[in-house]
Amino acid sequence: MQTDSIALTQTVQKGGCAAKVAASELRKILQKVTFPKSHAALMVDGGLFDDAAIYKVTDEIAMVQTLDFFTPIVDTPKLFGRIAAANALSDVYAMGGLPKTAMGILAFPVATMPDSVIVEVMQGASDVIAEAGANFVGGHSIDDDTLKFGLSVTGFVNPQKVWSNDKAKPGDALILTKALGTGTMTAALKRREATEGDISEATASMGTLNNILDYLSENSKNAINAATDITGFAFSGHSMQLAKASEVSLKVNFDRLPIFNNVMAFLEKGFLTKAHRTNAQYTENDVNFGALSSLQKTVLHDPQTSGGLLLSVHPDQAEALIGEIKSKFVHASIIGEVAAPSAARVSFV
Secondary structure: OOHHHOOHHHHOOOOHHHHOOOHHHHHHHHOOOOOOOOOOOEEEOHHHOOOOEEEEOOOOOEEEEEEEEEOOOOOOHHHHHHHHHHHHHHHHHHOOOEEEEEEEEEEEOOOOOOHHHHHHHHHHHHHHHHHOOOEEEEEEEEEOOOOEEEEEEEEEEOHHHOOOOOOOOOOOEEEEOOOEOHHHHHHHHHOOOOOOOOOHHHHHHHOOOOOOHHHOOHHHHHHEEEEEEOOOOHHHHHHHHHHHHHOOEEEEOHHHOOEOOOHHHHHHOOOOOHHHHHHHHHHOOOEEOOOOOHHHHHHHOOOOOOOOEEEEEOHHHHHHHHHHHOOOOOOOEEEEEEEOOOOOOEEEO
């Protein structure tokens, strides 16, 4: 069997971050688990649904630890590996850190797929890990019915320069670094209503590392008060979590949100995932959608894979920050502002 004859999206029911357990269901499960008492050195744990854990090692070094894996979201094995790796590495960048080591997590149907598939998946991942300046140091594999791949990633950050989702301040400007719409575009691919070529804008974005640190001046780095990345719980869910963790509200201008071409057309045709529905349920009591149409709301619930960073930035530095990253993140935009707490955690105009 030839590698190029296998359409990976046709081998699974759900793909990418849309395959996540629904946020509301996950919260119910976690509330029933008794976790170990936190060490004094643990700076960020899972309590705020942040992107990664932070463990202080010295006064200058803290460890950033995360993992992410999922089923194929595209058909080409090498591209799948690249996207899965970029998605996992993103959590370290979202905390203000730099990845150092990565370990692969692999479930592979040995009886039904040729080894060449996983060679290509791992090569795609290896390429993007190298771009990140990190090391691919091993991993773990099992024989399973469906292909799944991702990474466990460890990085470093200065304990005084950690970005987390609980430090947004009223008056901050909100910046989104990548466009929205990967959920519906890859749903169209899975339904064979689009090709990878048709959604190349989205696949290129998903394969792009969220490493904005290399482009930022010290002034811009210091101006970022809070951050999170936008993935399976969609813009609506992740922005709501940031607002809750920071005990603020967010005011977002929908017209400023960057959205990939053809997203509205794909949504209008009904190219949806289960996550569109569960994300809507998750946010319905905390988000005010104002006069937005049902289609516009659906964009906000679209589950992103390897989506952009949502940054809460001192307003005096927001324009300069956009200018610094625009060459790499062409869709980066100022989309709104942080306000005092209100009944609606996030409001759209």
